[in-house]
Amino acid sequence: MSDNQQANNLHTITLGMGCYWSPEALFGAMPGVIKTRVGFAGGTSHEPTYRNMGDHTETVELIVDPALVSYDTLLETFWNNHNPYNINGYKDRQYQSLLLYHDEEQEEAFRRIKSRMERDKGSLDTELAPFQTFYPAETRHQKYYLKRFPDAVAKLSTLYTSDEELENSTLAARLNGVAKGFLSLERLQHEIDQWPISTNEKVQIISLIRQIRW
Numbered sequence: 001m002s003d004n005q006q007a008n009n010l011h012t013i014t015l016g017m018g019c020y021w022s023p024e025a026l027f028g029a030m031p032g033v034i035k036t037r038v039g040f041a042g043g044t045s046h047e048p049t050y051r052n053m054g055d056h057t058e059t060v061e062l063i064v065d066p067a068l069v070s071y072d073t074l075l076e077t078f079w080n081n082h083n084p085y086n087i088n089g090y091k092d093r094q095y096q097s098l099l100l101y102h103d104e105e106q107e108e109a110f111r112r113i114k115s116r117m118e119r120d121k122g123s124l125d126t127e128l129a130p131f132q133t134f135y136p137a138e139t140r141h142q143k144y145y146l147k148r149f150p151d152a153v154a155k156l157s158t159l160y161t162s163d164e165e166l167e168n169s170t171l172a173a174r175l176n177g178v179a180k181g182f183l184s185l186e187r188l189q190h191e192i193d194q195w196p197i198s199t200n201e202k203v204q205i206i207s208l209i210r211q212i213r214w
């Protein structure tokens with residue numbers, strides 16, 4: 001299945017905005033977001049897990065195509081969809097409002113957009129820090145809302161040979177957004193019409209998603 005076929009210039013964004021289930025669905029619904037994963041980052045403890053995340057933060061990792069979605073749009077979505085003030089300190093760093101930049105260009109963009117947002121919203125308590133390591137969360141946390149719909153997962157597993165392949169697909173990211181109510185099937189269908197895949201694949205995917213029993 002090649003719905004997540006990679007273009008050359010994809011960027012990785014790692015952000016924390018509270019419990020990672022919902023932001024994975026929020027960003028998964030957005031055109032230009034190619035893949036999503038949830039996990040732990042930003043801390044120093046080794047091999048964090050959900051039950052034992054040490055000083056790490058719940059984060060969402062996005063693989064984005066900057067030709068299709070801008071950092072401005074992504075970060076406006078980030079700040080408009082969580083409260084970066086009073087989650088700090090709660091349960092240690094689990095729900096820290098956090099942006100981990102992967103390179104200098106990203107650091108510069110994050111700081112520029114943060115300053116601009118602060119002109120509207122006042123000072124933002126979001127921490128900016130260099131990215132180090134992303135530790136993926138357990139499978140049950142990946143595409144959490146999609147997994148509330150066993151028929152959707154069963155139908156998708158006819159397209160993808162492993163859990164990992166399914167979780168890495170653009171289609172599963174979008175359907176996770178549908179499951180949480182961030183995207184309609186109709187809008188998704190229109191977007192799939194624009195994907196750089198064959199007509200046969202489009203027909204196959206669209207007919208599959210129309211058959212899902214939600």
Ligand code: MHO
Nearest residue numbers: 018019020021058094141
């Ligand atoms: N325990 C909370 C948050 C989960 S999130 C992965 C809940 O059940 O909603 O931190």
